[in-house]
Amino acid sequence: MGAMLQVEDLRVAYGQIEAVKGVSFSVSAGQVVTLIGGNGAGKTTTLRTLSGLLRPVSGRVVFEGEDISSVPAHEIVRRGIAHSPEGRRIFPRLSVRENLELGAFIRRDPDGVKADLERVYELFGVLRERAGQAAGTLSGGEQQMLAMGRALMSRPRLLMLDEPSMGLSPIMMQRILATVSELKDQGTTILLVEQNAQAALSLADEAYVIETGRIVLSGTGRDLLANDEVRKAYLGED
Amino acid sequence: MSTFLARLRDRVTPVVGPVRLPVGAAGAVLVVAGSLTPWATFFFGYPGKVTLAGFPGGARLYPLLLAASAVLLIVDAPGRRRAGLAAATGVGVVVGWNVLAIAKEGGGFGAVAYGAWLALLGAAALGVAFRSLPADRPVPTRFDRLPAPVELAGIAVSMALLLVVVVVSLRIEESSRFVSFAAFVAFASAVLQRVGFFAWLQSVIERHHRITIAAAAVTAIAFPFTQQGSSYWLRVFASIGVFAAAAIGLNIVVGLAGLLDLGYIAFFGVGVYVGALMGSASRTTYQGEWPFFVVLIVAAAVAAVFGVVIGAPTLRLRGDYLAIVTLGFGEIFRIAANNLDWLTRGPNGIAGVPDLAVGGFNFGDTHEVFGFSLPGFANYYFVELLLVAAAIVIFTRLNDSRVGRAWVAIREDETAAAAMGINTFRMKLLAFAIGAFLAGAAGSVNAHVAASVAPDSFTFLESILLLAAVVLGGMGTVPGALLGSAALFILPEKLRAFQDIRLLMFGVALVLMMRFRPEGIVPSRRRQRELHQEGGAAGAMSAPPSAPVAGGAA
Numbered sequence: 001m002g003a004m005l006q007v008e009d010l011r012v013a014y015g016q017i018e019a020v021k022g023v024s025f026s027v028s029a030g031q032v033v034t035l036i037g038g039n040g041a042g043k044t045t046t047l048r049t050l051s052g053l054l055r056p057v058s059g060r061v062v063f064e065g066e067d068i069s070s071v072p073a074h075e076i077v078r079r080g081i082a083h084s085p086e087g088r089r090i091f092p093r094l095s096v097r098e099n100l101e102l103g104a105f106i107r108r109d110p111d112g113v114k115a116d117l118e119r120v121y122e123l124f125g126v127l128r129e130r131a132g133q134a135a136g137t138l139s140g141g142e143q144q145m146l147a148m149g150r151a152l153m154s155r156p157r158l159l160m161l162d163e164p165s166m167g168l169s170p171i172m173m174q175r176i177l178a179t180v181s182e183l184k185d186q187g188t189t190i191l192l193v194e195q196n197a198q199a200a201l202s203l204a205d206e207a208y209v210i211e212t213g214r215i216v217l218s219g220t221g222r223d224l225l226a227n228d229e230v231r232k233a234y235l236g237e238d
Numbered sequence: 239m240s241t242f243l244a245r246l247r248d249r250v251t252p253v254v255g256p257v258r259l260p261v262g263a264a265g266a267v268l269v270v271a272g273s274l275t276p277w278a279t280f281f282f283g284y285p286g287k288v289t290l291a292g293f294p295g296g297a298r299l300y301p302l303l304l305a306a307s308a309v310l311l312i313v314d315a316p317g318r319r320r321a322g323l324a325a326a327t328g329v330g331v332v333v334g335w336n337v338l339a340i341a342k343e344g345g346g347f348g349a350v351a352y353g354a355w356l357a358l359l360g361a362a363a364l365g366v367a368f369r370s371l372p373a374d375r376p377v378p379t380r381f382d383r384l385p386a387p388v389e390l391a392g393i394a395v396s397m398a399l400l401l402v403v404v405v406v407s408l409r410i411e412e413s414s415r416f417v418s419f420a421a422f423v424a425f426a427s428a429v430l431q432r433v434g435f436f437a438w439l440q441s442v443i444e445r446h447h448r449i450t451i452a453a454a455a456v457t458a459i460a461f462p463f464t465q466q467g468s469s470y471w472l473r474v475f476a477s478i479g480v481f482a483a484a485a486i487g488l489n490i491v492v493g494l495a496g497l498l499d500l501g502y503i504a505f506f507g508v509g510v511y512v513g514a515l516m517g518s519a520s521r522t523t524y525q526g527e528w529p530f531f532v533v534l535i536v537a538a539a540v541a542a543v544f545g546v547v548i549g550a551p552t553l554r555l556r557g558d559y560l561a562i563v564t565l566g567f568g569e570i571f572r573i574a575a576n577n578l579d580w581l582t583r584g585p586n587g588i589a590g591v592p593d594l595a596v597g598g599f600n601f602g603d604t605h606e607v608f609g610f611s612l613p614g615f616a617n618y619y620f621v622e623l624l625l626v627a628a629a630i631v632i633f634t635r636l637n638d639s640r641v642g643r644a645w646v647a648i649r650e651d652e653t654a655a656a657a658m659g660i661n662t663f664r665m666k667l668l669a670f671a672i673g674a675f676l677a678g679a680a681g682s683v684n685a686h687v688a689a690s691v692a693p694d695s696f697t698f699l700e701s702i703l704l705l706a707a708v709v710l711g712g713m714g715t716v717p718g719a720l721l722g723s724a725a726l727f728i729l730p731e732k733l734r735a736f737q738d739i740r741l742l743m744f745g746v747a748l749v750l751m752m753r754f755r756p757e758g759i760v761p762s763r764r765r766q767r768e769l770h771q772e773g774g775a776a777g778a779m780s781a782p783p784s785a786p787v788a789g790g791a792a
Contacts, residue, residue: 051657052656053653053656053657072656072661073653073656073657074656074657074658074659074660074661074662075659077657077658077659078659083657085653085654085657089651089653089654089657090654091646091647091650091651091654092650093650094646094647094650098643098646101643102643102647102655102658103658105640105643105644105647105658105659105660106658106659150658154658154659
């Protein structure tokens with residue numbers, strides 16, 4: 001069986017500046033795959049390209065057998081990819097519930113949406129408590145939960161999470177990552193971008209290390225956790 | 239200066255506390271006395287017989303009414319301190335304005351009589367008394383149900399009051415008196431707002447939604463039958479109706495989809511020109527005789543096509559850029575109309591558009607219905623009523639639909655909206671086209687009401703005024719657009735005496751509005767939440783810079 005998502009020699013540029021310089025990786029159904037790397041390595045750019053917010057200069061993105069590298073953002077969701085973006089980008093003045101309902105914008109099965117809303121509330125109890133509250137008044141961690149919940153509302157086959165632990169307290173970070181592993185246990189396919197390499201690698205089936213727009217290392221999560229270079233560069237050990 | 243005042247206030251407030259009631263009572267008595275005594279020492283044509291004593295003539299009525307708020311010193315209502323301060327400030331502003339106006343017209347402060355000074359003194363005393371009250375209890379957000387007749391009476395009285403305000407402001411001829419009245423309405427509304435009256439009214443109206451709408455519709459339809467054949471008011475309301483329909487269309491673009499369109503009047507202009515060309519005008523380049531219903535649809539459709547043609551290249555832009563480009567297109571329309579002589583007759587315009595006639599029924603004639611005589615403008619009034627009703631239905635249905643939710647998301651965060659699967663470009667184009675459609679429809683009727691059309695009616699200023707009507711009334715609400723259009727129509731008429739500084743005053747009114755009530759006269763629930771939620775909402779999430787989004791909406 002081929003991979004669910006196949007990225008081949010992807011190049012992305014902001015004007016003259018090339019941010020992603022030929023990245024290739026793949027995600028198979030049911031896997032958690034992580035991209036780790038420092039600031040400006042090209043992780044977020046890669047995700048934004050996959051979700052159609054940026055156009056690649058060259059290279060191919062194949063999802064379930066179709067090249068989606070020039071499909072616009074609003075179509076990508078319909079193909080089955082949901083993106084929980086960097087900085088969360090929830091709708092701050094809409095209520096939590098309205099945010100989640102917008103996540104299901106493409107769906108036309110009200111009953112299924114209702115059921116999924118219930119599922120998200122099960123996953124993140126806090127969101128049920130705050131359903132009527134303006135999303136901007138949530139704490140950072142709660143907003144992250146909302147962003148993930150909103151992405152799940154489209155019932156995606158591939159969930160892309162960009163830095164879900166960014167800017168969170170250690171406790172909140174733990175809770176978010178625990179939820180990611182819960183989603184993994186439920187069989188969700190996840191592409192995870194993280195700076196917290198320790199947590200990401202221990203969750204991941206496959207992992208790729210990106211540096212200045214290129215993949216420099218890859219392997220299973222466990223392998224990379226044991227790798228000396230990774231330990232030095234990303235886990236802060238000598 | 240201001241620190242001096244603040245220090246004085248801090249010193250006075252605790253002293254006043256124990257003698258609050260006597261001070262407040264004295265203030266109220268002074269205001270009442272001031273309202274019943276002369277404001278001008280000699281007669282020089284200043285409106286309202288303000289040289290005479292014994293009755294509250296002219297603007298003197300307003301301080302008298304505001305002074306009634308003094309009862310809040312005794313009644314422990316929530317929000318009473320701030321409400322009382324609003325009332326005292328209102329008295330000060332109304333009297334102060336008249337003092338200045340009398341001094342200017344009468345040739346110095348010697349022209350100002352003791353009544354005005356008494357009232358000002360009273361306002362100060364009232365203000366000091368209210369300021370010494372302890373901080374307010376907050377106004378409740380939920381209200382207990384009252385017996386249905388009481389609630390319905392509340393709605394009826396409020397609607398009647400609104401009608402009185404509109405009629406009185408139309409009746410007042412003198413500009414100075416109108417400013418006094420406007421200030422009075424503003425501060426009286428502030429008092430009612432601060433004691434929670436409007437919040438209560440809103441909850442009651444929501445509870446009796448259908449009855450309210452039905453009552454409004456019946457009142458609107460019955461109105462021409464009460465005019466005993468006079469057409470003055472019908473002409474006024476028919477003109478307001480034209481603006482209202484266009485304003486609702488603009489409200490879809492600006493209020494719902496969040497697109498700043500500074501050239502909207504061009505779509506209205508397209509509708510007027512199509513209506514005039516197809517409406518068998520006498521001085522024209524093309525004399526078509528088409529059934530009006532066809533003209534209406536064609537005018538709206540042509541305007542909508544213009545909306546799409548202008549929108550398609552510009553709606554890929556965001557925010558400021560869109561505003562600039564639409565501004566440019568508005569000007570292009572006006573200049574093109576000025577120069578395309580073969581079509582528009584240039585600056586001469588198209589004139590002699592006859593009254594509407596549908597199947598032998600001439601809209602210009604007086605007709606007898608059920609023994610009532612309805613003048614020509616009543617017919618136009620009914621057409622406008624239908625048009626506005628259609629616009630309201632379109633607006634509310636869209637607002638509650640999937641499309642409406644997509645617009646909200648786009649307004650909030652366009653990139654995130656695209657990530658939700660919303661085709662942002664198509665949705666924005668749809669808003670543009672629907673807005674233009676309504677403007678075009680309104681324009682085609684206006685061709686017959688105004689009987690002629692020339693390019694100069696479609697200046698940038700008109701776009702701005704229409705936009706101001708929407709913002710003033712309340713973005714994203716229908717009553718807001720209606721009230722805003724009424725204000726838009728009334729204000730320029732009433733401020734005629736200040737010809738040179740009329741626009742300046744309009745600007746000042748807008749600035750004051752943005753400072754004290756940014757959500758507009760009738761705010762939408764959501765916008766209220768947006769603007770009155772300090773901290774939290776806006777600042778919590780700073781959007782990442784939207785770097786290249788080339789592929790985004792395309």
